[in-house]
Amino acid sequence: MKNAIGVEIPEYIEGLGKLEPFQGVWNSIIEDEVPVTNISRTLKAKKPHVSKLCKNLEEAIKRCKPFDGMTVTCHHHLRGGDGVLMQTIKILDEMGIKDITLASSSLTSAHDGLVPYLEKGMITRIFTSGIRGALGDAISVGKLKYPAIIHSHGGRVRDFLTGRIKPDLSVLAASAADEEGNATGAHGPSAFGSMGYADIDARYSRNVIIVTDNLVEYPCVPCTVRQHFIDYVVKVDSIGDATKIASGTTRITNSPMDLRIARIAATVIEHSGLFKNGMSFQVGAGGASLAVAKFLREDMKRKNIIGSFMIGGVTSYGVDMLNEGLFHSIFDVQSFDAAVSTSVLNNPNHIEISCDQYANPNNCGSMTNKLDVVVLGALEVDVDFNVNVITGSSGEIRGASGGHSDTASGANLTVVVCPAFRGRLPIVKDRVHTVVTPGESVDVIVTERGVCVNPSKPNLAAKLKEAGVQVVDIHDLKVEVEKMTGVPAEKQLGDQIVALVEYRDGTIIDVIYNVKNLS
Amino acid sequence: MTPKFKAQAGTFESSDIMILIEPLEKDSGRKVDISSTVMLQFEEDIKATINQVLDTLQVQDLHLIAKDKGALTQTIEARVETAVKRSLGIQEGTM
Numbered sequence: 042m043k044n045a046i047g048v049e050i051p052e053y054i055e056g057l058g059k060l061e062p063f064q065g066v067w068n069s070i071i072e073d074e075v076p077v078t079n080i081s082r083t084l085k086a087k088k089p090h091v092s093k094l095c096k097n098l099e100e101a102i103k104r105c106k107p108f109d110g111m112t113v114t115c116h117h118h119l120r121g122g123d124g125v126l127m128q129t130i131k132i133l134d135e136m137g138i139k140d141i142t143l144a145s146s147s148l149t150s151a152h153d154g155l156v157p158y159l160e161k162g163m164i165t166r167i168f169t170s171g172i173r174g175a176l177g178d179a180i181s182v183g184k185l186k187y188p189a190i191i192h193s194h195g196g197r198v199r200d201f202l203t204g205r206i207k208p209d210l211s212v213l214a215a216s217a218a219d220e221e222g223n224a225t226g227a228h229g230p231s232a233f234g235s236m237g238y239a240d241i242d243a244r245y246s247r248n249v250i251i252v253t254d255n256l257v258e259y260p261c262v263p264c265t266v267r268q269h270f271i272d273y274v275v276k277v278d279s280i281g282d283a284t285k286i287a288s289g290t291t292r293i294t295n296s297p298m299d300l301r302i303a304r305i306a307a308t309v310i311e312h313s314g315l316f317k318n319g320m321s322f323q324v325g326a327g328g329a330s331l332a333v334a335k336f337l338r339e340d341m342k343r344k345n346i347i348g349s350f351m352i353g354g355v356t357s358y359g360v361d362m363l364n365e366g367l368f369h370s371i372f373d374v375q376s377f378d379a380a381v382s383t384s385v386l387n388n389p390n391h392i393e394i395s396c397d398q399y400a401n402p403n404n405c406g407s408m409t410n411k412l413d414v415v416v417l418g419a420l421e422v423d424v425d426f427n428v429n430v431i432t433g434s435s436g437e438i439r440g441a442s443g444g445h446s447d448t449a450s451g452a453n454l455t456v457v458v459c460p461a462f463r464g465r466l467p468i469v470k471d472r473v474h475t476v477v478t479p480g481e482s483v484d485v486i487v488t489e490r491g492v493c494v495n496p497s498k499p500n501l502a503a504k505l506k507e508a509g510v511q512v513v514d515i516h517d518l519k520v521e522v523e524k525m526t527g528v529p530a531e532k533q534l535g536d537q538i539v540a541l542v543e544y545r546d547g548t549i550i551d552v553i554y555n556v557k558n559l560s
Numbered sequence: 561m562t563p564k565f566k567a568q569a570g571t572f573e574s575s576d577i578m579i580l581i582e583p584l585e586k587d588s589g590r591k592v593d594i595s596s597t598v599m600l601q602f603e604e605d606i607k608a609t610i611n612q613v614l615d616t617l618q619v620q621d622l623h624l625i626a627k628d629k630g631a632l633t634q635t636i637e638a639r640v641e642t643a644v645k646r647s648l649g650i651q652e653g654t655m
Contacts, residue, residue, distance in 0.1 A: 434598070434600070434601065435600055463630070464574050464575055464597055464598065464629060465575070465598050465601075465602060465630035465631065466598060466601060525632055526632065527602060527605050527633065529598070529601030529602060530600065530601050530602070530603075530604070532600070533600070
């Protein structure tokens with residue numbers, strides 16, 4: 042069956058079940074009514090004054106009675122510095138547990154070590170919002186038994202609530218926790234800030250273990266994760282390396298190209314009609330998109346604009362803007378550098394939120410639906426304004442869906458920033474290799490060679506032209522770019538589906554086939 | 561014409577190409593080795609561009625090594641031309 046963007050979607054996939062085709066951004070979200078059953082919280086019991094402390098992670102996992110075919114979840118707040126997921130998988134493997142579904146909120150460079158576990162069938166299914174590096178390559182050539190499911194951050198919460206993901210064991214790192222499992226990421230030697238993703242695992246998993254390198258006196262204050270959801274607590278020497286939270290994607294770029302694109306994007310925002318007091322704003326991590334914040338900051342000061350709130354994906358750059366009074370508050374689901382945790386801890390206007398409140402399409406108050414402006418990156422865009430943030434130039438999995446489609450769907454103005462070409466590879470295509478965010482929810486694409494406005498927004502195009510912005514037809518831009526770069530050879534793909542891209546409402550928006558040649 | 565010296569042009573920067581040329585014995589023809597970050601997408605294009613420049617300059621008996629980081633055609637042409645002219649001793653430059 043074909044979905045709304047013309048992709049052939051299998052009706053059924055062994056090991057994953059029935060699939061629903063994507064039907065449009067809002068088609069499956071019916072007001073005041075959710076057309077699926079939702080799961081109830083696991084009932085648990087614990088007698089008074091019994092200790093939850095275990096002597097090590099192995100003992101805690103044993104007490105959770107792991108079994109073949111179980112679903113294991115972790116959070117990715119420590120990003121490239123995470124030390125807990127690999128420990129968990131290693132312990133389960135040593136116990137002989139197999140056929141595991143891994144449902145980490147995202148997977149990073151810290152998880153390249155998972156490849157051998159895929160190869161031997163210890164891990165057979167993966168649900169996650171991002172896959173990179175050696176793990177991405179391994180899945181791209183077909184080493185995972187069943188196709189990986191790439192969901193958005195909001196979609197993950199929905200997957201928990203509908204039972205699409207049924208977590209049996211959640212091992213959650215915290216930078217401070219007490220003996221009952223009250224836990225936070227806001228302080229301690231390995232502080233990593235918000236625990237917005239982990240909060241969902243804690244609430245809905247059958248067994249929850251808090252792992253911390255910093256066991257504090259009861260009660261742990263403040264705490265995001267609350268004790269009444271937590272089964273066991275383990276003190277370990279290290280939960281990972283909090284200094285590796287900030288990757289290259291979370292700093293302001295020095296690249297003249299990215300700065301130029303960011304400057305243009307800030308001008309687009311300024312003339313969009315939304316640049317006024319009370320504006321809410323989000324920028325994605327990564328090169329040009331984060332740099333937009335730098336120019337927006339200057340423009341806001343110049344025009345005396347005070348914004349309402351920022352959400353994210355919070356960097357120390359965003360914290361600086363909060364402290365300067367440019368925004369009233371920050372809603373923080375994930376802190377992109379360790380320095381942000383101090384602000385989470387001390388600033389009452391820096392509000393930690395769960396991923397449910399951030400982006401779940403099936404609640405009645407997600408922050409993404411209150412967004413005015415979001416600036417997002419792209420690996421590729423196409424003439425229909427679809428955006429790829431998951432597959433690279435060979436068709437390999439090397440990115441993250443993250444909150445891309447969540448924020449794009451909710452924001453009044455969705456701005457995608459990307460260079461027209463990267464190292465000879467044209468970025469504007471007839472069709473992106475993999476659609477993560479549908480063009481229906483993208484308003485403007487900003488490149489160094491012109492700004493493309495979605496034909497569904499003619500008034501916006503007119504406003505920008507009036508302001509002197511170089512507005513170009515995206516088809517013309519594509520031709521111009523290919524004149525310079527040449528047309529790349531077709532990708533060498535197989536016919537095995539290695540991953541499915543799940544839209545935030547649970548439907549399938551695109552499929553990813555195995556790659557024959559990796560560059 | 562045949563090269564007299566080892567020569568190079570270009571850098572290892574992104575969007576540039578590094579060209580190395582070494583002279584070969586008479587009647588050895590051309591040996592061209594290419595590695596590129598966009599090999600899968602543009603191998604044939606890069607090969608054709610390099611050979612075209614070598615044809616235009618009518619050079620033979622050389623080993624050309626190209627290390628490409630996604631250079632555009634014009635960049636490749638300029639780097640190859642410069643490397644060839646340096647190897648012929650008709651243009652000054654490094655090596």
